[in-house]
Amino acid sequence: MTYAIMLGVFVILLFLGAPIALSLGMSSLLAILYNGTGINVIAGQIYGGIGKYLLLAVPFFVLSGNIMAKAGISDRLIAFIDALLGHLRGGIAMVCVVVACFFGAISGSGAATVAALGVILIPAMIEREKFSDPFAHGVVAAASSIAVIIPPSISFVIYASLTGVSVGDIFVAGILPGVIMGVAMIIVVQIYAHKHHLKPAHPWKGWREVWRTFKSAFWGLLMPVIILDGIYSDLFTPTEAAAIAVFYGIIVSAFVYRNMGMKDFLHVLSASASSTASILFLVANAHIFSYLLSSEQIPQKLAILMTSLTTDPTMIMADEPTGALDSKSARLLLESLEALNRRLRATVLMVTHDSFAASYTSRVLFIRDGKIFTELRRGDTDRREFFDRIMEVVAMMGGEGSDAL
Numbered sequence: 344m345t346y347a348i349m350l351g352v353f354v355i356l357l358f359l360g361a362p363i364a365l366s367l368g369m370s371s372l373l374a375i376l377y378n379g380t381g382i383n384v385i386a387g388q389i390y391g392g393i394g395k396y397l398l399l400a401v402p403f404f405v406l407s408g409n410i411m412a413k414a415g416i417s418d419r420l421i422a423f424i425d426a427l428l429g430h431l432r433g434g435i436a437m438v439c440v441v442v443a444c445f446f447g448a449i450s451g452s453g454a455a456t457v458a459a460l461g462v463i464l465i466p467a468m469i470e471r472e473k474f475s476d477p478f479a480h481g482v483v484a485a486a487s488s489i490a491v492i493i494p495p496s497i498s499f500v501i502y503a504s505l506t507g508v509s510v511g512d513i514f515v516a517g518i519l520p521g522v523i524m525g526v527a528m529i530i531v532v533q534i535y536a537h538k539h540h541l542k543p544a545h546p547w548k549g550w551r552e553v554w555r556t557f558k559s560a561f562w563g564l565l566m567p568v569i570i571l572d573g574i575y576s577d578l579f580t581p582t583e584a585a586a587i588a589v590f591y592g593i594i595v596s597a598f599v600y601r602n603m604g605m606k607d608f609l610h611v612l613s614a615s616a617s618s619t620a621s622i623l624f625l626v627a628n629a630h631i632f633s634y635l636l637s638s639e640q641i642p643q644k645l646a647i648l649m650t651s652l653t654t655d656p657t658m659i660m661a662d663e664p665t666g667a668l669d670s671k672s673a674r675l676l677l678e679s680l681e682a683l684n685r686r687l688r689a690t691v692l693m694v695t696h697d698s699f700a701a702s703y704t705s706r707v708l709f710i711r712d713g714k715i716f717t718e719l720r721r722g723d724t725d726r727r728e729f730f731d732r733i734m735e736v737v738a739m740m741g742g743e744g745s746d747a748l
Contacts, residue, residue, distance in 0.1 A: 349374035349635055364621070368628035374635050385631060392630025393623045396582060397504045402619040403585030404497055407566075407592045408450025409611045409618075413603050414596035416563035417459035420445055423556040423564075430547040433536030435472050436479075439464045440486045440528045444521065447490025448567035449588075451497040454618075456487035471544040478535060486528055493521035495570055495588075500581060501626055510581040511574050562595045637666065659683060661693040665700045677703045698737055702730035711740055 349370045356366035375384060411417075424438045424445075431437065439460060446456050461483045468479040491498045494514035503510040535541075557564075569591065570584045579587065596603040603611075659680065665673040681703050683689045693704065701707050703726065709716040717736060721729045 348377055349632075353632075364625040364628050367625070367632045371628065371631040371635055384634075388631045388634050389627040392627045395504045397500065397510065398623070398626070400495075400500045400510075400582040400585040401497055401622055402615065403582070403589050404451040404495060404500070405455075405618050405622070406611070406615040407585065407588035408452055408455045409615050410589065410592035410596055410603070410608075411449050411563060411566065412446075412455060412459045413607055413611050414563075414592065414600050415602055416449065416560070416595075417442070417446055418463065419556070419560040420563055421460070421463060423553070423560040425544075426548050426553045426556045429545055430543050432541055432543055433472065433532045435464060435468050435544050436474060436482050436532040436536070437529050439468070439482050440489075440525050440532065443483075443486035444489055444493055444525050445564065445567070447487070447493045447521075448495070448571075449563065451490060451495045451500075452618075453487045453490040456490045457483060460487065467544070472536075472541050473539075474535075474541065482528070482532065486525075489521050489524050489528075492517045492524060494518065495567075495574075495581065495584065497622065501622070503581075504626075514571065514574060514581075562599055566591055566595075658690045658692060661691065661695075663695055663697075664693060665695065665697050673697075673700070698730060698733045701733050702726050707733060709736055709740060716740060 351370075352373050353366050353370035356369060357363065361369075372385070375382065420442045421438060424441045425435070428434045428437045428441065442460060442464075443456050446459055447453070450456060450459075461480075465479045465483055468474040468482065469476055474482075490496065494517050496514070496517060499513045499517060500510060502508075503513055566588060570588055573579050573587065574581055574584050593608075661680065664676055664680070677700055680691050680693070684691050684705075691704070693700065695701055705721045707719045709718065719729070719732055719736065724732075
């Protein structure tokens with residue numbers, strides 16, 4: 344009943360238009376009050392969700408992005424890319440996509456990218472190149488979403504803090520998809536511009552103008568290079584990189600561009616604090632929600648429900664099926680999967696870090712650093728002997744918690 348209340352309240356609040364953070368928090372609170380877990384669990388889960396060193400990168404990246412936006416780096420980037428691409432058909436929309444990639448690499452935030460680019464580029468697309476109003480708004484919204492993929496993405500930092508994976512590895516993995524998204528959007532812009540016979544916003548301004556605007560935008564273009572190169576070369580951690588980005592932004596805005604005073608800086612601090620509070624409030628409520636999902640065994644119950652929809656399954660895929668289950672429930676579930684495999688000849692594909700769960704299978708592939716380390720086949724041995732063999736391999740790999748089975 345607890346999970347019905349939690350999921351039901353969550354869906355209803357979303358349907359009513361409540362913010363997702365509030366929906367997660369209220370549904371979790373009502374579920375806790377109903378099952379009698381104790382209200383004190385909320386404080387523990389909030390601290391567990393946001394009390395992580397890695398999450399210090401979030402306020403720093405937010406602050407650095409706001410500082411660079413206040414310094415006018417978005418205007419300088421737009422001027423530089425416009426000098427390069429503005430003479431082409433659909434040029435301003437392409438400028439929007441390219442600048443969104445660069446500014447996303449500075450701020451790490453899609454919302455900050457929209458705020459920095461939308462005011463300037465939406466009117467320019469509509470008035471100077473005659474793009475339709477919906478298409479112009481769509482280009483800015485879609486292009487700004489690249490900031491979620493292009494490193495240093497705040498979303499990636501939060502994901503890494505929740506899953507324990509390497510932030511640097513995620514940042515590297517986000518570069519190619521981000522570039523592909525940008526190229527795909529430019530192709531769509533070109534198709535739209537040619538289909539509607541749109542004219543360029545201005546003629547080619549010459550390489551002198553390109554060089555002049557490049558010098559003006561240079562300090563903004565250098566910022567993501569410093570951050571990413573420092574992280575990838577192990578000069579500093581992502582959290583330290585975020586702090587360096589703040590100091591870099593202060594130096595550039597105060598001493599190079601000279602367009603941000605103390606009053607402006609205090610306003611940027613206030614806006615950054617508000618944005619950071621919103622992000623961490625969402626993370627905290629999501630952590631409480633995920634705790635209840637695990638404690639109420641909702642993923643397992645949903646899996647059982649889905650498998651009950653068919654009486655003759657061909658394949659059953661199970662991702663950590665024994666997670667958060669007590670030993671008795673885990674044994675019953677594994678015996679049920681084993682029976683389905685034996686009686687119905689259904690293939691059971693299971694991902695697990697639990698050697699005990701793996702011992703119920705007939706074949707185990709050990710994955711290390713994304714590659715197959717080795718494999719074991721059970722053959723005619725009993726489950727206990729197979730478990731011992733699995734534990735020997737796990738010991739060779741460095742421990743149960745470091746690799747997947």
